[in-house]
Amino acid sequence: MNILGIETSCDETAASVVADGRRVRSNVVASQIALHRAHGGVVPELAARGHVTAIIPVVEAALGEAGIERAGVDVVAVTEGPGLAGALLVGVNVAKALAYSLGRPLVAINHLEAHVYANWLMLPVDGTSPVAEPPPAFPLVCLLVSGGHTELILMTDHGHYRHLGRTLDDAAGEAFDKGARLLGLGYPGGPVIQRVAEAGDPTRFDLPRAWLGESYDFSFSGLKTALLRLAEPYRLPPSLEPAPTVGPFPEHQAAAFAPDAPLADLAASYQAAVVEVLAVKTARAALEFGAKTVLLAGGVAANAALRTCLADEVARRCEPELGPVPVRYPPPALCTDNAAMVAGAAFYALRRGAQAGWETDIHPRLRLTGT
Amino acid sequence: MSTSEQPREDRSWLLAIDSSTEQAGIALTDGLRCAEQTWDAGRAQTTALLAEVDHLLGLVGIDLSEVRGIAVATGPGTFNGLRVGVSVAKGLVLGLGVPLLGVPTLDAAALPFVTMGQPVVAVVSAGRGRLVWAPYGVQSGGWRQTAPPRNGLVTELAADLVGRTTRSIVTGELNPGQEDVLGAIPGVSLPARILRLRRPAAVAELAWARFRSGDADDPVVLEPTYLHGVRISQPSGLGGDV
């Protein structure tokens, strides 16, 4: 069964064809990062406008790369939320009209669920058939971390979710964006902090960890205040600073630092503080609920420090009681927003009878709950 | 509706969509016959539009495969309203492989009055009490927009109308307060509200000649007319406000 997935919830226009929920036949993503970089963040109206002109070429490229005609699409799947309203509108209405005109079922997918299902996908290796990996075993704990989300999810079967925790303020990816902005490193923050941190000492600076007691919730807002305080002594005096970059966001001004400023150590210490709380809470949840698999999902799942730290914590905390618990994460191209994950999730949703009608709406504030 | 002289397999229909404002509409025409529907969709264009297209096709008794072209109102209007119509139109064009034709919303608003022998000022609501308007008149044998669209409050439209030397018909969606302001201007005639309602059949009518001549817009680049730029007010992370 070929499912065409469409994803426009934020700043990526994406379309993909996935066979039987797992085999990625094409995965096309048109990124607007360059457009939003000038503003230091995603501008919702610009994102929506971008989707309108990107959507047809992206869908056609996804069909072309998969080597199928329109008639070869068996199901159309689309992200219904959460996301930016103006952006979601484009994908949902295009997908509905496409499914309607092809006479095919439509499936509306929760973007958070789609991120989790990226872990079921198999990418072709060198154009040949993909390495067949067994699907993740239930029950599983999934840490979904990106610029928009930080969610800890318990999944006991397909479509059965329990929300264990979420961020109370900034998402993990947002924390990286803000940290990178404070250090004058650029946007998006996650990849640039990881790169700069490679040469740094993560133990040099002591940054706070918000444990919030036994809760599985997260908080990162105090961290950036602490980083600002630590970085302050190394900032150049205002008179020597170059004119700030013109940008609409108040924080979007390149910080100027003395040449001997320990930016790598600051970045490494900051990254370690974000990653440690994520990894420890995920491992704790895996132990409490007897997880057979631990999954990472979302753009921040591409962070190498998070992967290492999570693997260490899961081995240390879970293995003595549960035996080895595999920690899995999607390939980088499937961590960030894409439509393959939407098409993949739709396969399992359709098996549960989750077909959408022509009156399907967008759900900008959708959460992942229930069965 | 009379039965067609044409053999059934030759029937070729154009579907027109107008979701420029909260007053949404769809129409079907084969160049002679026309079916249309217009309703106050509020902000619910996404839930209503495709379901109503399906309903109208059923009402007229035609199959989707007989729809050989899609016309869509391109604005001005509200940004999200326009995006719904343009997105539905693009999805249909992708699925059916038929041509797409964009029609300026102000042209469609003006159409019913352009042959009345008086200049017309067509008005479209752009949301939050703002209006977009443009004058239409007969020039070198045909009717056309005689000045670029302007965008402002009803008081600015009133000032614009007071400055005109000729009598004008003002048409388009107005709220009662706006009607009071404009109706009081000497030389302005304001037709009955139901006659000023923008009609999707006008979108179909304006697209039909181009459609028959084989003309079409590039469906990739077709996008709503944005009469004002992007207001950048709040920062958000990579994931937006989700």
Ligand SMILES: [Zn+2]
């Ligand atoms: Zn995402």
